[in-house]
Amino acid sequence: MHESLIxxxxxxxxxxxxxxxAELIRNTFIAKQIKKRQFFLQEGQVCEYAAFIVKGxxxxxxxxxxxxxxxxxxxxxxxxxxxxxxxxxxxxxxxxIDAWEDTEMLLVTRAxxxxxxxxxxxxxxxxxxxxxxxxxxxxxxxxxxISFPAEKRYADFSSKQPEFLQxxxxxxxxxxxxxxxxxxxxxxxxxxxx
Amino acid sequence: MHESLIxxxxxxxxxxxxxxxAELIRNTFIAKQIKKRQFFLQEGQVCEYAAFIVKGxxxxxxxxxxxxxxxxxxxxxxxxxxxxxxxxxxxxxxxxIDAWEDTEMLLVTRAxxxxxxxxxxxxxxxxxxxxxxxxxxxxxxxxxxISFPAEKRYADFSSKQPEFLQxxxxxxxxxxxxxxxxxxxxxxxxxxxx
DNA sequence: CGCGGGTTTGATGATGCTCAAGCCCGGTGG
DNA sequence: CCACCGGGCTTGAGCATCATCAAACCCGCG
Numbered sequence: 459m460h461e462s463l464i465x466x467x468x469x470x471x472x473x474x475x476x477x478x479x480a481e482l483i484r485n486t487f488i489a490k491q492i493k494k495r496q497f498f499l500q501e502g503q504v505c506e507y508a509a510f511i512v513k514g515x516x517x518x519x520x521x522x523x524x525x526x527x528x529x530x531x532x533x534x535x536x537x538x539x540x541x542x543x544x545x546x547x548x549x550x551x552x553x554x555i556d557a558w559e560d561t562e563m564l565l566v567t568r569a570x571x572x573x574x575x576x577x578x579x580x581x582x583x584x585x586x587x588x589x590x591x592x593x594x595x596x597x598x599x600x601x602x603x604i605s606f607p608a609e610k611r612y613a614d615f616s617s618k619q620p621e622f623l624q625x626x627x628x629x630x631x632x633x634x635x636x637x638x639x640x641x642x643x644x645x646x647x648x649x650x651x652x
Numbered sequence: 653m654h655e656s657l658i659x660x661x662x663x664x665x666x667x668x669x670x671x672x673x674a675e676l677i678r679n680t681f682i683a684k685q686i687k688k689r690q691f692f693l694q695e696g697q698v699c700e701y702a703a704f705i706v707k708g709x710x711x712x713x714x715x716x717x718x719x720x721x722x723x724x725x726x727x728x729x730x731x732x733x734x735x736x737x738x739x740x741x742x743x744x745x746x747x748x749i750d751a752w753e754d755t756e757m758l759l760v761t762r763a764x765x766x767x768x769x770x771x772x773x774x775x776x777x778x779x780x781x782x783x784x785x786x787x788x789x790x791x792x793x794x795x796x797x798i799s800f801p802a803e804k805r806y807a808d809f810s811s812k813q814p815e816f817l818q819x820x821x822x823x824x825x826x827x828x829x830x831x832x833x834x835x836x837x838x839x840x841x842x843x844x845x846x
Numbered sequence: 847c848g849c850g851g852g853t854t855t856g857a858t859g860a861t862g863c864t865c866a867a868g869c870c871c872g873g874t875g876g
Numbered sequence: 877c878c879a880c881c882g883g884g885c886t887t888g889a890g891c892a893t894c895a896t897c898a899a900a901c902c903c904g905c906g
Contacts, residue, residue: 528798604829640863643887823853849905854901865888
């Protein structure tokens with residue numbers, strides 16, 4: 459399981475990990491499996507771990523005063539699942555993260571992660587790149603939410619993230635895009651005929 | 653002018669810069685001033701520089717097919733202005749960035765910045781922290797855009813970012829929040845009476 | 847004074863939401 | 877093997893929110 463992460467790091471950096479570094483990673487990241495609908499993080503808890511997803515998928519969402527769920531992030535293989543705010547600030551999270559499919563992941567605490575960053579330059583490089591990608595993706599999503607109507611947001615999403623359409627049901631996609639499942643259903647019906 | 657950046661780095665890191673590092677920073681970052689409404693980046697160009705704002709303010713926006721401007725980011729002192737996607741990927745930007753007030757800034761190219769990150773661990777630490785803050789802020793804004801109606805988005809914004817209300821006119825704030833200036837005007841009128 | 851940028855107000859309409867009902871389909875148990 | 881159940885998806889009617897368009901207002905500044 460750890461080899462998946464090591465390959466992932468190598469793929470994203472210029473200098474491959476040497477064996478002692480790989481060993482350090484194997485000794486620090488904790489393997490864990492959870493089943494569909496089990497929680498990785500619950501509202502009110504501090505997000506103690508960052509999770510590298512080896513297999514499966516998870517969802518991050520808040521629940522409003524009317525009990526409605528709002529899906530903020532969807533995670534699949536090779537993504538890092540966590541509530542960034544809680545993980546970095548060590549404050550209680552307002553989000554839940556649970557498994558949507560049975561999921562295998564590798565966990566690391568903030569303290570361990572910071573130590574690894576100093577010990578393994580390649581990991582620091584990967585981490586910086588991942589953060590950049592996260593920022594770019596968030597910026598695009600934000601731009602789309604302030605600039606475009608629901609129909610175009612869905613069209614962009616389905617062309618850029620087709621794999622998510624397969625892995626998650628429509629009502630989750632709808633919420634992720636900031637619309638209701640009914641609206642998404644109508645948008646899709648309309649899109650068929652064009 | 654460079655001292656502002658050096659102080660800023662020291663404030664965000666555990667180990668203060670030593671003189672040779674400070675000197676390296678002074679030699680690498682290029683001071684530049686632009687006047688209100690001058691462009692720092694125009695649609696179609698590659699974002700060659702990241703800008704640390706010493707004084708003034710800037711706005712990042714896209715222009716849609718009907719000519720309407722959508723303000724994605726607002727920058728004031730001690731923020732880093734750039735189009736992340738274009739700066740990192742070296743692709744042409746779909747955004748404009750211009751000065752809203754007369755602005756003084758320090759510029760650095762991507763290549764120089766990457767070199768500085770290796771040469772100055774404190775800068776790498778600051779950079780990581782800034783990226784984390786950027787991710788956290790983007791996540792909050794995204795959550796608010798999918799979870800809350802315009803009125804609550806404005807209330808949250810004005811309590812968390814009161815300084816922006818002073819620095820930018822309402823029609824820009826409205827666009828930043830993803831609503832029209834007319835709607836924002838009505839929301840504010842309504843909020844007065846409560 | 848008049849101009850320009852910003853804000854407000856009003857009337858109208860589109861977009862997307864709510865609530866409620868029905869449908870489809872895969873899985874479970876009788 | 878079939879009946880039923882539940883989750884997800886669709887459809888419809890009515891409604892709230894927010895956008896559009898047009899006009900007026902406000903105010904600092906040349």
